[in-house]
Amino acid sequence: MAENGTLRMVVIVGSTRAGRFGPTVAEWFVGRARRRPEWDVDLVDLARAGLPETLPDLDDELPRPVRALAPRLAAADAFVLVTPEYNRGFPAPLKTAIDWYHDQWCAKPVTVVSYGRESGGRYATEQLRQVLTEVHAVTIRDTVVLPCYWDEFAADGGWPRPASECVAAADSVLDRLSWWAYALREARARRPYRP
Template sequence: MEHHRRLRVAVIIASTRTGRFGPTVAGWLLERTARRPDLEADLVDLVEADLPATLADHDEEPPEAVRALAPRLAAADAFIVVTPEYNHGFPAPLKTAIDWYYEEWHAKPVAIVSYGRESGGRHAAAQLREIFGELHAVAIRGTVSLPCYWNDFTADGGWPKPAAECNTSVKTMLDQLAWWAHALRAARIASPYQA
């Protein structure tokens, strides 16, 4: 019965920059996940989460904003991180958000949707793979990379164009994310993960 429960996917908007493109990408992802009967999305916008930039010591009580987000991350079966690439890396607020939590990431799959100039955010995505591995999460192979994303707007301002490559790669990514989320959820139920 547990295997058939919908998968909860936390879609995390990494950028907090003024004029950011992340909410546009996240809106598209929410629309794509809503088409699938096996997925239920929870949008986590780091602007709204308003996590402190200074981390507390291990024996200190976390701030209220950190405590408020923790149950949402813990309840997630999988994550999709929507990140830009700035100077060959991902935004500092994302690293801070990742570092505020630990067990919430364990034994769960992470998909990365990156955007930027010609690289499409691939440098940022590579760094995130290493970091999530250290946190005992599984960064899946299927990604969505959006190089020069501004070229994929339609004449009326909609995004993305119907022929944009991301419309194909998102299906593969969501299929892989769902497979890993089902497998890892079943494993966590059968035997709680020990880091």
């Protein structure tokens, strides 16, 4: 147990495509986070969440899958979005997942673990920063970027290689995310955030 209590991290797998690499990346990151005593991790796979693609009118009742996921997101002290980069952007299911919710994101830190070709998902991350600003989330500077991620497989088929640069990047991101999660949780407790 950390000095200021356990933090709740929600890791969201943003791709729903067949054959996607996102679950591999997410499981790796979750494994690193779970080595730290301050983190309690909840893994959300959008391919299994069943969120509808179409948002209703404001007066309509929220669909059951949206209501089911809401308390898990509300309980988060921090978010990690695992996303590929498709055509210089992030996947539509991830945008829809962000749009279904509002208060759940407010005044909470978010980081991105992105993967793709040579850019490693940097364009997707920059787009996410713009979108998350509108729901009053706090995107932290540090991210994990995985360019040409297929080059990081070890000879035994494991991913990533133990000496991969992404291992150090993930540890640094977890340090920064912890700081922001504690700071913002304390701030929200002292003065509730009103968007």
